[in-house]
Amino acid sequence: TLKANNPYSDFALFELTESPLNSNIDVYFNGWDRTITPGQTGAGIHHPRGDFIKISTHYMVPTQGQNPNPNASWRINWIATQNGHSVTEPGSSGSPLFSYNHRIIGQLWGGNTEFCNNPGDAHSDYGKFNYSWVGNSPQRRLKDWLDPNNINPLFVDGLKVIDVVTPENLVCANSATTFTIRNAAP
Numbered sequence: 001t002l003k004a005n006n007p008y009s010d011f012a013l014f015e016l017t018e019s020p021l022n023s024n025i026d027v028y029f030n031g032w033d034r035t036i037t038p039g040q041t042g043a044g045i046h047h048p049r050g051d052f053i054k055i056s057t058h059y060m061v062p063t064q065g066q067n068p069n070p071n072a073s074w075r076i077n078w079i080a081t082q083n084g085h086s087v088t089e090p091g092s093s094g095s096p097l098f099s100y101n102h103r104i105i106g107q108l109w110g111g112n113t114e115f116c117n118n119p120g121d122a123h124s125d126y127g128k129f130n131y132s133w134v135g136n137s138p139q140r141r142l143k144d145w146l147d148p149n150n151i152n153p154l155f156v157d158g159l160k161v162i163d164v165v166t167p168e169n170l171v172c173a174n175s176a177t178t179f180t181i182r183n184a185a186p
Contacts, residue, residue, distance in 0.1 A: 006140045009072040009127030010109035012094070013145055021161060030096065031158035032146070033103035034130040038062050038074065041100040044108060044124065048089035056086035056124075062097075062105075065125040072131040074106050078122040088124040097126040103155055105129050 005012040020027045044056040058076050065073025074097065078086040088095070088108055097106040106126030135141030147153065 003145050004135075004139050004141060006127075006132055006135055008069050009107075009132040010093075011107050011127050011132040011142070013142060027161040029159045029161065030098075031103040031156050032129055033099055033101070033105050033155040034133045035154050036130055038105045039100045042076075042098050042105070044076070044086075044088055044092075044095060044097050044126075046088055046092035046095035046108065049091035051091075054089075054092075056088055058086060062126070065128075072128055073109070074126045074128055075111075076124050076126065078124065085122065087122045097124075101155075102158060107132075 001015045001017065003013045003015050038061065040061050041057070041059050042062075043058070046054050046056070048054060056078060058078060060077060060079070062074035062076055064070040065075040076097070078088075088111060093108050093110070095108045096104045097108065099105045106128050108124055108126050111124035112121055129142075133142050133146075135143075138144040146156075
């Protein structure tokens with residue numbers, strides 16, 4: 001179900017109709033960061049045109065983007081790395097840009113895809129998470145959905161969900177062991 005979107009930072013927030021906790025997959029809820037200083041390094045994780053997962057790394061402070069509102073986007077100028085030349089490709093739109101501390105700071109919406117001809121000019125533009133946080137209505141911002149209690153955090157770390165804790169999957173547990181679970185997802 002679509003909860004909010006904004007064309008200026010090109011985000012869309014959906015609520016799942018089924019819980020991912022009811023599946024046989026490992027679940028990790030990504031963290032996010034709405035500060036305005038993202039740091040020098042990070043990575044984009046994407047599946048171009050449905051291909052296998054790709055990880056593009058950068059070693060620069062993201063600059064102001066240019067599509068269509070510079071205040072609403074980050075630009076990453078991809079550079080050569082020890083694993084080759086990082087880049088994003090068509091079909092990767094909406095994929096996250098992570099900061100050095102593994103929090104989402106933006107979502108991909110475009111860039112220069114002619115990287116084969118000139119990899120030195122490869123860049124990607126990402127809608128800023130902090131711009132997506134605010135907007136003129138709940139349907140155009142993230143704040144109302146990700147901070148419903150108005151706590152106003154600048155960031156939230158990611159969370160690995162362990163949906164079942166039993167003595168069998170812990171070392172040195174016995175029938176008298178008591179467990180406390182913190183930060184458990186509903």
